[in-house]
Amino acid sequence: MRPPHFILLLLFILPTTLTAQDRWPGFLGAGASPIKADTIPTQWSPEQNIAWKAGIPGYGQSSPVIWGDQVYVTSVEGPNKEQLHVVCYSLKSGKQLWDHVQPSTNPEKNSVYISRAAPTPVLDENGIYAYFESGDIVALSHAGKLKWTASLAKRYGAPQNKFGLSASPVQWKDRVIVLIDDEGPSYITAVSKADGSELWKTDRKSRASWSSPMIVPVGEAQQVVCSSAGTIDGYDPQTGKQLWSYAQVGGNNKTSPLPAGNGEFLIGASPGREGDNNELAKKSNGLFVVKQQDNAWQPGFVWTNASPTPSWGTPIVYRGHAYWVNRVGVVYCLNAGNGESIFTSRIKESCWATPVGIGDHIYFFGKNGVTTVLKAGNTFEIVAENELWTEDAPPVNNVPTAEETTAERRRASAMFSRPTLYGAGVVNGYLVLRTGSQLYCLQQLAAGR
Template sequence: LTAVSKADGSELWKTDRKSRVSWSSPMLVPVDKTFQVVCSSAGSVDGYDPQSGKQLWTYEQVGGNNKTSPLPAGNGQFLIGASPGREGDNNELAKKSNGLFEVKQQDQTWQPQFVWTNASPVPSWATPIVYQGNAYWVNRVGVVYCLNATDGKEVYTSRIKESCWATPVGLGDHIYFFGKNGVTTVLQAGNEFKVVAENELWTEDAPPVNNVPTADEDSEERRRSAAMFSRPTLYGAGIVNGYLLLRTGSQLYCIHQ
């Protein structure tokens, strides 16, 4: 784990970590009057001092938490998303690792623990978020799980058109789910499932890239991988100064009212 200066890119500190698989991004989580850098990787969640890089705590009773990022959900709180591996490894532990996590200090010692967990939501790549009192997960077939952010009880479960790799965004009275195949589903925020709009970045007959294979793959594994990535994928989304930025592997879209 490395911190670099925004001013000149110089290294501020570097902390060695155990070798663990993770596609998750470190997140800056507010804790009381300061912040902690929280990292989620396969089999552990860890907190660090952002000024020095010193490890403050670790929690290892988790599994499958190597894809989504620990997005802040309040003071000392953040969501953990976890899913089993392709072969079903860590299945039982992953089911117990989706929920609201909290870290607080007791007797000069940091105490990390789950506030609640829910075995129903199993995310794909999209990081779960908290917005207006509810927590939202979306799984690999596009099922949205809306849970009460306080106690983790189900508010509703319903399906949108596509699974999401990009993290959803809450804005105003709406939540934007960016489908991996280019369809953005806009839901009304709140306790009822209501689709406000569905917007397409591209159509099946006019993708933004040339997806015609140049040759046949020579193994089943490579054929599966080729099928998965033969079409464009919407990987990330962000909102900056009223502009919506959407990124595929080869294109960047900017949308403005």
């Protein structure tokens, strides 16, 4: 039985300082350092360019984050997700450096239908700030020393979304900003990096959504932008004041408003399972911009295109092109300036992770472990299709064993009994991919390694 606080392993090998020169410090690489394309492989297989693999205790759906020569993941463990893990590994060797474990203040059944350590942490020079869908936030130093914990469930009430929460926090200066869009009380709040205290809290209309907020540069300032279940909203990160809201959207409850320029970001939207929001969702995929005119904010679409629909992967802009990928692996490439379709083609797998542009290539991380590398540009050109594991890959850890009550849930449980690729982190020389219970580090290795 692990102790209820933290476990420090191999502390003596930790560096005394970490450089921020190479970093992937948040969800979708927000605040990431520049990447030299020739240091990242475009081809790999179980026998080629995999530098190391490492097991993760429990199970998690968050993306890896990287600071200096350390990589971090979060996970949950136990039949009621009662143990929360923040785990640190050596980026060079894959050796586990430490594992902080603490009890959840809001345990709930561990099920494939409920998010499991879905929010991605944020990093700065002082350490890691990890938020869990239970409402728990934990702050640790890079050496794994506990700084503080806070429970939003105790502070504001437990979430009621039957599928759990997955919005990742963002950071701005001295604060971590968390979005809780829920069937119960919904809000956005900023907590102090110093001690976890509330700096501000702004209530929102109740809704079911899993999209994450983003920090978007607008003019000389920055805003917290939320695209979530029927509205797009901008907030002042200093005060929490809502600056503007745009309500002519629908189906925007999964993907995040990744910045694409000054005041610009893409919106991704798709109809629900029952076809709800179908017509409005078709009008909600496009480039959005926020401008200030006569001391008033003017939000609106620059263009929309009815063709693309995303699943979980956020649409991106890269080298003048906008890319969407849907739930069956269809890639939509549009002109980022005017929204005109350039090509629509299918890759081998659907993607839960968001694509990443590196150099002349776009990496599409397939849900079942096949990463398709496309040539960036006006034509659909597959550079490589890279398998991360073979068909006989072992079952994942911590798959709930409780009997599911419906045929649909039993099918979902069987689907998640195999590895699922959830996210990526990239710094010079390293591409780190994460499944529910394993980390993979890819490097451009010499032949035969």
